[in-house]
Each structure stands twice: as structure tokens, then as C-alpha cells.
Amino acid sequence: MKKKNIYLLIFILVLLGLALWSIVPLNTKLLGPDGLTLGLDLKGGSQLLYKADLSKKDPSITDEEAMSSVIEKIQRRVNQYGTTEPVIQRQGSDRILIQLPGVEDIKEAIGLIGKTALLDFREQKVDENGNPVLDDIGNWVFKDEPAKAEGRDGIERELTGEYLKHARVNIDPYQGPLVVIEWDSEGGYLFEQITRRNLQKPLAIFLDNEIISAPVVRSVIQAGTLGQIEGDFTMDEADTLAIQLNSGALDVPLAIIGQENVDPTLGADSIQKSKLAAIIGIILLLLFMLIYYRLPGLIACISLGIYGAFLLAIFSAFPLTLTLSGIAGAILSLGMAVDANILIFERMKEELRGGRTLGAAAEAGFDRAWTAIRDSNITTFIACVVLIWLGTSATFHASMVSGFAITLFIGVALSMFTAIVITRTFLRLIVSSRLVTNLTAYGVKE
């Protein structure tokens, strides 16, 4: 019996070592950017829910294909934008949930994601005499149709972003940032013809039916060389344009049907205060246990400390994203972990008062408290499973409910382990070592 307890103690210490090893490197910023993964509500950031208008898709592809292609393109755009740990998730048949932690300028992000980014070139409109048409204020007017040219196979094609191989930003010392485009071989062939036809004439560059710029073609751009898009760009705008061009046009238009933006400073302030509050609360709790239950209370404090280390280790090892609702689950599971200890100690006191020896009372305490711990925790597990199951199939705030349930599930499972294995082993070791036999130390008057 004693030997088994020592093995168990070693086992617990090894586990604790592992847990500490996995959380201590990030100890300095336990709840900071490099520690636990914090959810949007804590860290700040944006959550966008889009609805895709599938009625406007190309009829030759299925809804499934359109959606997965849109998601893939959004993925590429968001990745190039450089957000850390973005989440892009399809929900239901036509919805896409996007979470962008830490993004401050959501407008830019929305512009980046939702833009369909359709690139084309348009020729100048001319009247029947071949003179350029001007509008009221003397600006050039361009055709409504994208410029066309004959492809290598003799069929006439519109030159669009479809033939784009790659776009990147270049900084011209005189013109500032501009976007350099590289065509594939067909695109280069079309572009060569269009530039030849429009030599010394303006050629407008259109993005999503909006004119970006209308430079005058100075020379024929031969197939295989690079073209460029000039405009009055800032560096950011040029970057965004390059990203949009590279990811191609979205197959269907998207509309925002839900968004939530949490100011990162608000989240940080809230964490700071709540962290302090939680520490105060936990210290009070431990003091209470210590004063009321004496020696077993001390053991409970130690095993609750180990419980906390394990919980943090599980969170950072998986890693699970910590949200406000997750913290709620953690608080509730902490309450249940304490409860398991209290159940055992109360039972043990009853048995001691009933005249049992220390060893027998400790064993009876665990045995009798077990059914209560088991049944109440299984009830909680059942509720958690239902919530996780329903939570993952729901929409916007789904992560909130399932986040709560997942944390609670892990926390309660761990609390059972804490009470039944850790507290029990420590208590058995102390009782069997006969270091402390005075019943006052166990909270019972002799």
C-alpha cells in the first residue's frame, strides 16, 4: 500500500514536472501574446461573418466548388495580409466566418477580403471620325467593354486578371509605388497586341469596374516582358492591390451579415483587472480551505496548485484558445475541483467524529464521497458534450458556447483526477507516515 502511494507520488511529480516544463518558458507572459492563445474577446481583433451570393456564381460550377474556391482565395488574401492566426471557416451552405486576431484597421481588412478584384484594361472611346470622346469636363472616356485581342489560337479574348501570373510592388523613384504585373504566355500575347494597337494612346486600367489609372502607352510591351499598373498609390494601397491581383477574382460576391470588433486596449485592460481579481479570489479561497480544514486543507491547496498547473499546461499544449467564456468554464471547474476536496474532507471529518481511526476515516472519506463526485461530474460532462456538439454546428457565437463547454469538460475531468489521485495520495502518505496524528490538525476536536 505504502509502496503504491510512493509510486503514485513519483507519477504525480513527473506529470507536474512536465506541466511546469510546458508552461514555465512562457511564465513571464502567462496571459500575454506569447503565452496562452487568447481569443478575440480578450486580445482584441475582428470577427466577420460573410454570406456568399451563390445565385451569382458561374453556372458551370457547383455551389460546393464556388464556396471552396472563395474560401481558398480569402485564405490567400488574408495570409498575405500578414495577420497572425487567422481563422477562416465555412459555416452552413453559404456563410464564411473569418476571425482576425489583433487587427486594428478592420476597414482595410474588409476591403481586402470582400473585393472581387477583377482586373481588365479598356480602350479609349472614339467617335465615328476616330476622334477621342471627351466628357463634360474634358476627361477621356473609355469603352465599357474590356480590351480584346486575338489569342494564339485565333479566338478573340478579353484580357483580364485571369492571365496574370504574378503581381508585385515596385517603387519607381519618380512615380512612387506601382504594381508590376507578369503575364502568362497567352496574356503576354494579348497584351502585346493591345499595346501595339493603342500606341501613344491612353489605356485605362480597371479594377472591379473602377478606373485605377489611365497611362498613355509609350511602347509596345512584348510578350514575356513585364507590364505595370501606375496610379496615385500609397505603399499600402499598392500592396493591397498586388495581393488582390495575385489571389484572383472571387467567384461570388460576398456581403457582411455580422461583425464584431474588439478594441485590443479594452481587452488588455479587462484581462489585467480580471487577472488581479481572480488572484485575489483564489487567495481568499485557499485561505478559507487552510483555516477551515487545517492539514487536509493544506493538502487541498497543494493539489489545487497542481490542478492549476495541469490546466494551464493542457491549454498551452493543445493549444486551446482562451476566451471569456472559456475563463467562465475554468472558474466553474475550479469551483468543482474545490468541491470535490470539500466533499472528501467533510466526509472524512464525519467518519472521524464517528470514532474511526485516521487511516480508516481517510479511506472512507474517499470511498463515500466518490459516488457524489462521480454522479455530479458525469451530469456536467453530459451537459458539456451536448453544448460542444450543438456549439460546433451553430453560427456566430458558437465558439462562445463550445469554448465554455470544452474548458469545463477538461477542467472537471482534471478536478476528478486532482481529488481522487493527487489529494488522496498526499493524504494517504501523510496519514500512513504518522507524522501528524493529532485530530485537531484534521479539523476535529479530540
Next chain:
Amino acid sequence: MIDFVGKKRWFFLVSAIAILIAIISLAAFKLQPGIDFSGGTAMTIDFTPKVEQSESTQLQSQLRQEITNFGHPEAIIQFQREGRNFFVRMKFISTEEVNELGDRLEAISSRDVEISVPLEMSPIIAAETARNAGIAVIIAAVAMLLYISWAFRRMPKPFRWSTCAIIALAHDALIVMGVFSIMGRLANVEVDAMFITGLLAVVGYSINNTVVVFDRIRENMIRLVSPDFAVIVNRSLLETLARSLNTSLTTLCVILALFLFGGATIHNFVLVLLVGLLAGTYSSLFIAGPLLATWEKGEWRKLFSRAPSVGKTA
């Protein structure tokens, strides 16, 4: 010693009054739904140059006029002194409409306008959120009902046990909702998705407490402590009293600290937990067990008669 079962009429009366107030308040005032549940758009409108306090009233009426012209007379517009900007809450509008509104406001105010949207939700999504939360709670409650019936299968009428546990649970949830309904009326406190999470925690806590008490009743039944079920229930409640109070006190330590010192963003959420904890402690002591005793002994009618109840302390 407290006579839980003998004095049950008084305990039930207290709960009945509390629940009645909660139901009346819920029926009359309902819960103030946040954008999460009702749908809508919340906006912060910043002007450059910043709005001076003295100009705010005039600008606010201009805003009101323009937003009404825009087709949203229902909008709530508030000047926020701290940020010297306006907070607007209205029915759901699309991103394009937000931009258009921004352009219009620039035109009327001849200042630069920056609109940020902290939260918006289309009514369809909001309705789905509310419905899903409701379904989740109901399915979870049914699943727990079934498990408790099974866990107490050795008892003569296990279904009664689980029903009493669920009644205690509904009692706690109703009281929390009642409190928020009254606060919604008095202080415009809204219920959002975090409220639902808090309610789930309360439900979990409540069922946990009740099961612990029932476990002791079950044990004392098996050990045939007394032929009188009322005596068994009372004794079980007394035996678990220290545990019930200590567990509540320890949890209260953490929740109260969070309530008093925690950040503003979790304030309402912690309030849900606080009210739920108090209601849950009460119901697990004074409602679940005594209710089971009343049912087992078939004393429903006696609750309303003038004759004293039979339960005695052992």
C-alpha cells in the same frame, strides 16, 4: 438544527414569490436583447475636428435628422463625452450603407467622418443565435434528466429525483433571468451571448449541488436510516450542509472578487454567476430535497392546508 423539510412551506413560499416576481417581470419587461439576439448595427462616429461639448447638442440633432432621413428613425444616438464621439445603435445596415451614411454625414457636418462598427448582426443570424442557445439548453436539460434518472435507478421512483433536480435548475435560471429583466428595465442592462454562457454555468452549478444532496439521500435510503423519507431527506441535508455552504463560500470568494475588482467587460457576466450561485445554493438546500420529500410522501395538498407538516428532525 434547521428543519428543512418541516419548514418547507416557508422555503417554497420564498421561492414561489421570487419566481412569481421573475415571471411577472419577464412577461412585462421581457429581457433587453443585445445586438447578439435582436440584430442591428452599433456604430461609433468620430468627427475630425473633434466635437466640442458645446456643439454636441446641435450636431446630435443634425445626426438625428440625417439618420432619420436615411430611413432609420429607430436609431439611438448618444454623445460620448470621453471619446468626444457619437455612439449610434440602429437596425442592421450593410457595409455599403454604413459608407453611404458616412458620406452624407461628411456633407452635412463639413467635417471628416470616421465610422467604426464594433458590432453588427443581421436579424437572421441573431434569431439563429437565440434559437440555437435555447435548443442547446433544452437538450442539455433533457440529457441531464435522463442521466439522473439512470444514476438513481435503484431508488423506487428515479424519475421523481431527476424532475426535482431539473425544477431546482429551472428555479435558478428563472431567478437569474428575472433579475436581468428587472435590471434591463431599470438600468438598460442587455442580455448578450455572454449572458447565455453565464446561465449555462449557473445551470451546471445548480445541478452539481443538487446531485450531491441527492447522493446523500440515496445513501441514507440504502442504509435504511429511517423509515420516514422526510426524516432521511432532512438528515441528508444537515449532513451535507457544511459541504454545501463551504463550496458556495469558496466559489463566492472567486466570483465576488471578480465582481468587485474585475474588468468592466465581464461585469454583467459575473453578475449572472453571482445571482445564480446564491439562487443555486438556496435551491439545493431548501427546494430540491424538500420537494422530493413532498412528492414521495404525496403531500402536495398539505402544502396548502393549515395542518402542520409531519417532517421532524431525527
